[in-house]
Amino acid sequence: MRRLAMLLTVAALGACDRPANESGAAAAPAGVPTKGVDRSKAGTPAPTVAFQDPDGGAFDLTKSRGTPVLVNLWATWCAPCVKELPTLEALDRRHATDGDLQVMIVSQDMAPKASVDAFLKEKGIALRSFLDPEMALSGALDVQVMPTTILYDAAGKEVWRYTGDFDWSGEEAAKLIAEGMRKPS
Numbered sequence: 001m002r003r004l005a006m007l008l009t010v011a012a013l014g015a016c017d018r019p020a021n022e023s024g025a026a027a028a029p030a031g032v033p034t035k036g037v038d039r040s041k042a043g044t045p046a047p048t049v050a051f052q053d054p055d056g057g058a059f060d061l062t063k064s065r066g067t068p069v070l071v072n073l074w075a076t077w078c079a080p081c082v083k084e085l086p087t088l089e090a091l092d093r094r095h096a097t098d099g100d101l102q103v104m105i106v107s108q109d110m111a112p113k114a115s116v117d118a119f120l121k122e123k124g125i126a127l128r129s130f131l132d133p134e135m136a137l138s139g140a141l142d143v144q145v146m147p148t149t150i151l152y153d154a155a156g157k158e159v160w161r162y163t164g165d166f167d168w169s170g171e172e173a174a175k176l177i178a179e180g181m182r183k184p185s
Contacts, residue, residue: 033145035164037176046156047140051106054128056113061137065156068180069102070168072149073138075109076119080165081147085125087168091177092127094169100181106130108138108146151180 046061053059074081092103150161
């Protein structure tokens with residue numbers, strides 16, 4: 001049921017024929033987050049629900065404490081998700097040498113891990129994907145739209161979340177990422 005609701009939400013956000021709001025952007029259906037940055041959950045600890053790491057083992061976000069982590073919830077069937085993957089890969093490469101940010105893509109596909117990995121390989125994406133086939137993480141985070149990307153600081157507290165696709169290799173993204181690089185208070 002949750003998967004169907006998320007599919008309908010992704011379809012609604014992708015609709016071109018919705019009426020525009022005051023800013024000229026397409027209006028989201030009632031109760032659906034609009035595209036952009038949301039800081040309303042800032043300071044909330046990362047959930048401790050388990051999902052699969054790239055090797056198929058159990059993982060939860062507490063294992064990432066000590067380093068800021070950018071968690072991207074995506075799916076192979078989500079066109080905006082796939083569109084932003086190359087920019088997430090570029091962001092990951094930029095931070096890989098100094099290790100000051102971990103970029104984590106978490107697939108919400110029900111397909112086996114091998115299928116998701118084959119999809120990424122076919123698209124030429126070298127990011128290692130975590131898998132959340134039960135959608136436990138997206139459920140714990142109350143994510144209603146994909147892609148949704150959440151930045152956690154080194155203490156495991158949410159800094160912000162971004163709903164919708166985004167160019168993670170751009171200057172605006174660098175400014176957002178810098179917010180999570182500050183020492184937690």
